[in-house]
Amino acid sequence: MTLQLFGHPFSSYTQKALIALWENETPFTFRMLDPEHPENGAELARHSPMGKFPLLLDSETAVFEATCVIEHLAAFHPGPAALIPGDPATAVRVRMLDRVFDNYVMENMQVPVFDALRPAEHRDPYGVERARANLDRIYAWLDGEMAGRDWAVGDAFTMADCAAAPSLFYADWVHPIDVRFATLKAYRARLLARPSVARAVDGGRPYRSYFPLGAPDRD
Ligand SMILES: N[C@@H](CCC(=O)N[C@@H](CS)C(=O)NCC(=O)O)C(=O)O
Numbered sequence: 001m002t003l004q005l006f007g008h009p010f011s012s013y014t015q016k017a018l019i020a021l022w023e024n025e026t027p028f029t030f031r032m033l034d035p036e037h038p039e040n041g042a043e044l045a046r047h048s049p050m051g052k053f054p055l056l057l058d059s060e061t062a063v064f065e066a067t068c069v070i071e072h073l074a075a076f077h078p079g080p081a082a083l084i085p086g087d088p089a090t091a092v093r094v095r096m097l098d099r100v101f102d103n104y105v106m107e108n109m110q111v112p113v114f115d116a117l118r119p120a121e122h123r124d125p126y127g128v129e130r131a132r133a134n135l136d137r138i139y140a141w142l143d144g145e146m147a148g149r150d151w152a153v154g155d156a157f158t159m160a161d162c163a164a165a166p167s168l169f170y171a172d173w174v175h176p177i178d179v180r181f182a183t184l185k186a187y188r189a190r191l192l193a194r195p196s197v198a199r200a201v202d203g204g205r206p207y208r209s210y211f212p213l214g215a216p217d218r219d
Contacts (some may be wrong), residue, residue: 002027002028002029003021003026003027003028003029003056003057003058003077004028004029004030004031004056004057005017005018005021005028005029005030005031005054005055005056005057005069006031006033006040006043006044006048006053006054006055006056006057007030007031007032007033007053007054007055008032008033008034008053008207009032009200009203009204009206009207010203010204010207010208010210010211011053011054011204012106012166012167012169012170013052013053013054013066013106013166014053014054014066015165015166015169015200015201015203015204016054016066016070016162016163016165016166017054017056017066017069017070017162018030018054018196018199018200018203019161019162019165019166019196019197019200020069020070020073020083020159020162021073022195022196022199022200023079023081023083023157023162023196024073024077024078024079024080024081024083025079026073026077026079031043031044033053043057047062047064048062048064049064052064054066054069055069056069056072056073058072058076058077066102066162066163067095067098067102067159067163070083070084070159070162071084071159074159081156081157082156082158083157083158083159083162084158084159085153085156085158090153090154093153093160094152094153094158094159094160095159095160097152097153097160097163097164098159098160098162098163100138100142100160101152101160101163101164101167101168102163102167104134104138105135105138105142105164105167105168105171106163106166106167106170106171108131108132108134108135108138108171108175109131109135109167109170109171109174109175111127111128111130111131112128112131112132112174112175112213113170113174113211113212113213115127115128116212116213117212132175135171135174135175136175136178139177139178139181139184140181142181142184142187143180143181143182143183143184144183146183146184146187147183149187150190152164157194161191161194164187164191165191165192165194165197165200166200168184168187168188168191169188169191169192169197169201169219172188173211173213173215173216173219174213192219201219
């Protein structure tokens with residue numbers, strides 16, 4: 001049975017999984033999560049304990065958490081792009097950078113976004129300020145880390161880049177990467193020029209008006 005991916009084109013973590021699927025031209029059916037497809041939401045709810053997406057269905061096997069979706073694809077549906085490299089030391093670096101982009105970039109990026117969605121009396125300016133400071137800190141680290149590299153761990157595009165693309169894409173909207181981090185800005189631009197990433201960005205384009213902080217007129 002064809003792989004099925006449940007998600008939404010504007011969702012950053014869905015884009016992470018889509019980029020991995022497109023990098024290897026892996027055949028799959030996209031199960032859109034929106035009010036027009038309630039059956040997809042119902043099926044997601046049966047498999048995803050917190051109702052979070054993306055979710056991959058591979059026959060009877062359900063895999064959630066975007067990183068685990070990519071790990072599953074690499075293990076059971078490998079393609080020409082080794083998104084988890086065979087060399088164990090490089091694979092550890094890929095997994096570490098994947099965590100950096102999810103936990104330090106994406107998590108902090110989401111704080112101001114979710115804050116904007118809260119009722120005014122539940123806003124948390126202190127939490128938002130801390131998240132923005134965290135983004136500045138990780139931008140500085142990544143700017144040094146990416147020096148001399150095309151992709152997150154070297155010459156080859158890996159799972160870490162699948163994580164980097166949506167997290168840096170949205171983080172720069174929420175808290176622009178300062179001009180002094182030219183290496184990181186160039187990496188973000190390189191990611192956006194990658195066909196799989198450009199396709200993910202284009203897929204989300206029709207939904208930009210829903211971005212709670214207002215999508216900037218670029219990218
Ligand atoms: N740690 C999860 C995060 C997934 C996540 O937060 N997905 C968002 C969409 S980008 C979601 O499911 N939002 C709906 C919800 O939380 O109910 C992963 O890596 O897949």
